[in-house]
Amino acid sequence: MKFIFSMYAVMALMVVVNLISEYLLNGGYSAIASWVVTVLFFFGTLFFINARYVFSKKRDER
Structure with missing residues (x-):
């Protein structure tokens, strides 16, 4: 489950980077x-x- 949460966190960081770049920095560092x-x-x-x-691996162990 931690891998799924990590993937979600990475996606959220991607959105945050885009928002910061466009709205806070006005696209200067795009x-x-x-x-x-x-x-x-x-x-x-x-x-x-x-x-x-x-x-x-977990499925194969069953």
Whole structure:
């Protein structure tokens, strides 16, 4: 369950980075925000892969 929560947290961080970039910084750092979102997407993908591996192991144990 912690992997699912981590994936949700990464998605929420992606939204927060976009909102901060556009509304608080007026799009001045949008290129940096895009790179941060790309890195967060990469980490979210890693959490997804890890969750699939763990859940498939649990299903195989049954």
